[in-house]
Amino acid sequence: MNETETRLQATYDTLHAMPEVGFAEHLTSAWLAERIGTAGFSVTTGVGGTGVVAVLKGTEPGPVVALRADMDALEHVVNGETVRVHSCGHDSHCSMVLTAAEELAKAGIRRGTLKILFQPAEEKLTGATRMIEAGAIDDVDIILGIxxxxxxxxKTGQATPALYHGSSYIMEATITGQTAHGARPHLGINAIDGAAAAVQAVNAIHINPVIPFTCKVTKLAAGGATLNQIPDKAVMALDLRAQQNDAMKLLLTKAEHAIKAGAATVGASAEVTVTGGVPGAEYHPEIIELAREAIRNVLGETGLLAPVVTPGGEDFHNFAQARPSLKAGYIGLGCNLTPGLHDPAMKFDRSALINGVNILIHMVEKLLK
Ligand SMILES: [Zn+2]
Ligand SMILES: [Zn+2]
Incomplete structure (x- = not known):
C-alpha cells in the first residue's frame, strides 16, 4: 500500500469507530473539519446543524465543484441492545472524499474552487435541505456524490457512472365528518365511510405504466372508545414512489384529489399534507460522461457498468432541485458489499475505497485543472 492508501484506510478506521446518528455527528464533523483544515482548506463548521463546508480556491477563475459526503450512521437493535453502526457506509464516503480532497490540495487547484460538503443526517432525509438553507450550495456549479x-x-473493480434513486414521499390526511349517536347516523357524517371511499380512489390511481411507480395506503385509523357513536375523524397515510420527478408530481396531485373526492362522496372533508420525502435523481449528461471517462481511466473498460436504477431514496437529489443550474453526478462504487446496506452486519471489500478516491480525483482534475 502506498502512503495515500494507508492514510485512507486509517481515516476509515477512525470514522468507523465513531458512528453517530443524524444531526449528532459531533465527533465526526469536528474530526473531519480539523483534518481538512490541515490539508489547506478554509473550513466552516455548524452548517445546517453538524455540517462542514471546506473551500480551496484556485488561482484562475473557473467553476465551483463540490464533493459531497454524508456523515451519519444508523441505530440498530442487536441481541436486544441498541447500537450505532455505519451500516450504510457513510464513514467510507467521508474517507474517500477527505482523501480525494487531501490529494487534490497537495497537487493544487489551478482554476475555480473545490468545495467539500460533509453533510449531516442523510438517513433522516433532511440534512441536505438544512445545508441548502444554510447557503452551502449558493455558488456551486457542479456537485458530485458517491x-x-x-x-x-x-462488484469490487466496478462502478456505475450514474445511480438513479427514485423519488419517494409520504402523504398524510385527516378526514373530518360529523359525529352523531349510533341510532341516528342520518344526522352525522361517518369519517370511516369517507376514508374507505378515499382508499378505493387511491387504489384506482394510474399513471403512465412505462414509468415505475407505486402508491399505497400505509395507515388508516378511526373510531374511538365509544362504539355506538358515528366517528367524525379518520387519519390515513400514503407511501408514494416514482422513478421520475414529473411522474411523482402527477402522483401527488392525483393522490390528493383521490382522498378529497373520496371523502366528499359522503359529505366529509379532507385535509391533505405531504409530510416528508425526497426527489428522484436527475443527472447532467456531461457529468455522466465525465464519470464514465473517470471510471474507464481508473478501472478499465471492464469496470465501467451501465447506469443503475435503484428504488431507494437519497436526499442528495434535493441539491439539484433547489438549484436548477446545478449539474449533478453520482457514482455507485462496487465493493463486494454483503449482506446489504442497513444491515448491522454489513461488510465490504475495503480495498475498493481507493478506486472511489481515484475516480473522484480524476473528475475534479478534469473540471478544475
Ligand atoms: Zn442508508
Ligand atoms: Zn447511505
Whole structure:
C-alpha cells in the first residue's frame, strides 16, 4: 500500500469507530473539519446543524465543484441492545472524499474552487435541505456524490457512472365528518365511510405504466372508545414512489384529489399534507460522461457498468432541485458489499475505497485543472 492508501484506510478506521446518528455527528464533523483544515482548506463548521463546508480556491477563475459526503450512521437493535453502526457506509464516503480532497490540495487547484460538503443526517432525509438553507450550495456549479453499492449492483473493480434513486414521499390526511349517536347516523357524517371511499380512489390511481411507480395506503385509523357513536375523524397515510420527478408530481396531485373526492362522496372533508420525502435523481449528461471517462481511466473498460436504477431514496437529489443550474453526478462504487446496506452486519471489500478516491480525483482534475 502506498502512503495515500494507508492514510485512507486509517481515516476509515477512525470514522468507523465513531458512528453517530443524524444531526449528532459531533465527533465526526469536528474530526473531519480539523483534518481538512490541515490539508489547506478554509473550513466552516455548524452548517445546517453538524455540517462542514471546506473551500480551496484556485488561482484562475473557473467553476465551483463540490464533493459531497454524508456523515451519519444508523441505530440498530442487536441481541436486544441498541447500537450505532455505519451500516450504510457513510464513514467510507467521508474517507474517500477527505482523501480525494487531501490529494487534490497537495497537487493544487489551478482554476475555480473545490468545495467539500460533509453533510449531516442523510438517513433522516433532511440534512441536505438544512445545508441548502444554510447557503452551502449558493455558488456551486457542479456537485458530485458517491455511495457504496451492494454486490448485486456492482462488484469490487466496478462502478456505475450514474445511480438513479427514485423519488419517494409520504402523504398524510385527516378526514373530518360529523359525529352523531349510533341510532341516528342520518344526522352525522361517518369519517370511516369517507376514508374507505378515499382508499378505493387511491387504489384506482394510474399513471403512465412505462414509468415505475407505486402508491399505497400505509395507515388508516378511526373510531374511538365509544362504539355506538358515528366517528367524525379518520387519519390515513400514503407511501408514494416514482422513478421520475414529473411522474411523482402527477402522483401527488392525483393522490390528493383521490382522498378529497373520496371523502366528499359522503359529505366529509379532507385535509391533505405531504409530510416528508425526497426527489428522484436527475443527472447532467456531461457529468455522466465525465464519470464514465473517470471510471474507464481508473478501472478499465471492464469496470465501467451501465447506469443503475435503484428504488431507494437519497436526499442528495434535493441539491439539484433547489438549484436548477446545478449539474449533478453520482457514482455507485462496487465493493463486494454483503449482506446489504442497513444491515448491522454489513461488510465490504475495503480495498475498493481507493478506486472511489481515484475516480473522484480524476473528475475534479478534469473540471478544475
Ligand atoms: Zn442508508
Ligand atoms: Zn447511505
Amino acid at each position: 455511495h457504496l453499492r451492494p454486490i448485486q449492483e456492482a
